[in-house]
Amino acid sequence: MRRGRGKRKAELTEVPPASRRRTEEEEAIENARRRAAPSVREFKYNKKRVRLVSQGSELKDDARCILYWMCRDQRVQDNWAFLYAQRLALKQELPLHVCFCLVPKFLEATIRHYRFMLRGLQEVAQECAELNISFHLLLGYAKDVLPTFVAEHGVGGLVTDFSPLRLPRQWVEDVRERLPEDVPFAQVDAHNIVPCWVASPKQEYSARTIRGKIHAQLPEFLTEFPPVVRHPHPPSCPAQPIAWEACYSSLQVDHTVKEVEWATPGTAAGMAVLKSFIAERLKSFSTHRNDPNKAALSNLSPWLHFGQVSTQRAILEVQKHRRNYKDSVDAFVEEAVVRRELAENFCYYNENYDSVQGAYDWAQTTLKLHAKDKRPYLYSLQELEQGTTHDPLWNAAQLQMVWEGKMHGFLRMYWAKKILEWTRSPEEALQFAIYLNDRYELDGRDPNGYVGELQDGGRGWEALAVTAKAAVGALQAAPARSALRPHPTCSLGACEQGGELTLVSLCWQAACGPSAAFTTRAGRSGPSLARSAT
Incomplete structure (x- = not known):
């Protein structure tokens, strides 16, 4: 792997422009992140959260960016997968891209779920823009659209988050099979506090049998997050504007189950x-x-x-x-x-x-x-x-x-x-x-x-x-x-x-x-x- 030369460190602590005024609680949380580390580059990242999906682990010399394939964990801050991707990008002095693959249907999900998700992703896209990170919404299944994106953008390393469910696991396997061999592919459990594969090596019988294992490992994993910071390496190919409303035409879901009023997404x-x-x-x-x-x-x-x-x-x-x-x-x-x-x-x-x-x-x-x-x-x-x-x-x-x-x-x-x-x-x-x-x-x-x-x-x-x-x-x-x-x-x-x-x-x-x-x-x-x- 190429070694980063530590340039432009001052930019790592820049405060992104705020689209709205932060609350006192948000300021307190942001200060806690900064006390943990100025950025994830200086943070002692627990590698137990990460596992390699691909065979290779070395980034190729001609890599032009790092890509975080966002799936289950649809947020910027407090996201171990996002942080790991930025850590790689900062160390290699490369731009960081984020993409989300919008599948036309998923199990019994309806427009109620898709609207909640897409409105939350709009917030993610805005925050990424403020942090000098390109966010891309790709229409289609990851196996069909992600390998092309990797090739066109010269992605040197791919990071994704984790789900234990059958379909998301198959998506990861499908992408792995289609990635070039020289593109390392890592998965981070950003959903659980104790990573699923670390919490226990086997199926647990009940809460009684897993409780002690979880509590024994909480001191190691229940830590403060470092911040995702404004990225100092701008993308050579900025993301195209997303026509959010047009995305709905790609969906093959039931539109009769309406959105709810009480839960604002994001x-x-x-x-x-x-x-x-x-x-x-x-x-x-x-x-x-x-x-x-x-x-x-x-x-x-x-x-x-x-x-x-x-x-x-x-x-x-x-x-x-x-x-x-x-x-x-x-x-x-x-x-x-x-x-x-x-x-x-x-x-x-x-x-x-x-x-x-x-x-x-x-x-x-x-x-x-x-x-x-x-x-x-x-x-x-x-x-x-x-x-x-x-x-x-x-x-x-x-x-x-x-x-x-x-x-x-x-x-x-x-x-x-x-x-x-x-x-x-x-x-x-x-x-x-x-x-x-x-x-x-x-x-x-x-x-x-x-x-x-x-x-x-x-x-x-x-x-x-x-x-x-x-x-x-x-x-x-x-x-x-x-x-x-x-x-x-x-x-x-x-x-x-x-x-x-x-x-x-x-x-x-x-x-x-x-x-x-x-x-x-x-x-x-x-x-x-x-x-x-x-």
């Missing part, structure tokens, strides 16, 4: 949600996160899913309040780190993560034992999707997911268990649950959705056959009242705090009384999603 909006969580809801997280009446959840899942906010940043900020809210901080670490990384582990080491065949042996045995149990009700996918079952609580939870792209974790468990109870087989139940979750939830198509939680409280268990003993017992109807019996004052609705939706409660009136109909914020009639006074 890192800035996601960080505002984190700020409001810490200021208003963190204190209640340990005691009320399972209570649909209370505003106690972080509501960060859409921004974490699209990589617009770093889980590591969220933990760093939440931990600052451990002295005052120890139990809540510990509970948040359990949910956001241990259980999220358990889901990553499951999907990474189990190729059948989205099928009943991927379930643990005990779960498969129990499912088989009860496969022929009599179902009190059987519903089609259409009936479930439209929320027309006999159960008003389930219907309201389902319709909130359809309209708002979110469901309280406490009710996700109830929702999933009933799908198992109301369908012909565990296979059909899992198929329906994944379809509905991936089509409507903003954070669908995620390891957490396939694996879910192993106990009450948290994000839920869409793939319930894989994840919860409660789902694989005898299929007896659980009355709606019993599901919310601990919360007898539950009112129907959701509220807004600080501009983002905070789920407070769902459907006690729908489950227990006749006066449950009202109009949603968008003017649609149906089970209530009206704003409460809180």
Whole structure:
């Protein structure tokens, strides 16, 4: 590898022009990054976060730039993959390019998800421009468009981020096969705090078995980020302007599932949600996160899913309040780190993560034992999707997911268990649950959705056959009242705090009384999603 000569170091600490005034919290975070290091070049980067995808590791002598292929982690700052790419570019005194490959469709994603993603990428493109880094939006699958980009721009090294899911892993393999042999290709786990392949070398059985491994490695990996700085080596070929609205014509997705109003895309909006969580809801997280009446959840899942906010940043900020809210901080670490990384582990080491065949042996045995149990009700996918079952609580939870792209974790468990109870087989139940979750939830198509939680409280268990003993017992109807019996004052609705939706409660009136109909914020009639006074 060519050695950098350390020129123009003064430019590394330049403050990029701000398109808006930073908040005090943003200034504090930026100062923390600079205390960690002036730039990633001076930072002691943990190479355990990186693994080589290609055989070669040496950059060719005639390299003209370094390329970061952004996939899962769609942000600039607090992004270990972006930082690693800039580190290579700074050391080699080369320009840095970033590209995103916009595929026409992805599993059950709809225009709701694509608009959230693309509006977030617009923020990424703007920030890259302010940092003298070219951002390119390539239309098509990476295997078809990325090798051409590499050849035309003289890319000397390629860096990408990491996903444990089947399709993104295949994309990486497809690109690897088509890259020139003299272009090193590295992958960085920028989504997890402890890299997935480092956290454990095997599939873990439960949160109990992975918890100790995660906590033992947090001191090494839960560090402050250095800043992505204004790049001192300008691109010889600047990026072409992106016609963002025209990009939508390339999509082959359902346009009937509309955007939601409560979740503003992008890192800035996601960080505002984190700020409001810490200021208003963190204190209640340990005691009320399972209570649909209370505003106690972080509501960060859409921004974490699209990589617009770093889980590591969220933990760093939440931990600052451990002295005052120890139990809540510990509970948040359990949910956001241990259980999220358990889901990553499951999907990474189990190729059948989205099928009943991927379930643990005990779960498969129990499912088989009860496969022929009599179902009190059987519903089609259409009936479930439209929320027309006999159960008003389930219907309201389902319709909130359809309209708002979110469901309280406490009710996700109830929702999933009933799908198992109301369908012909565990296979059909899992198929329906994944379809509905991936089509409507903003954070669908995620390891957490396939694996879910192993106990009450948290994000839920869409793939319930894989994840919860409660789902694989005898299929007896659980009355709606019993599901919310601990919360007898539950009112129907959701509220807004600080501009983002905070789920407070769902459907006690729908489950227990006749006066449950009202109009949603968008003017649609149906089970209530009206704003409460809180």
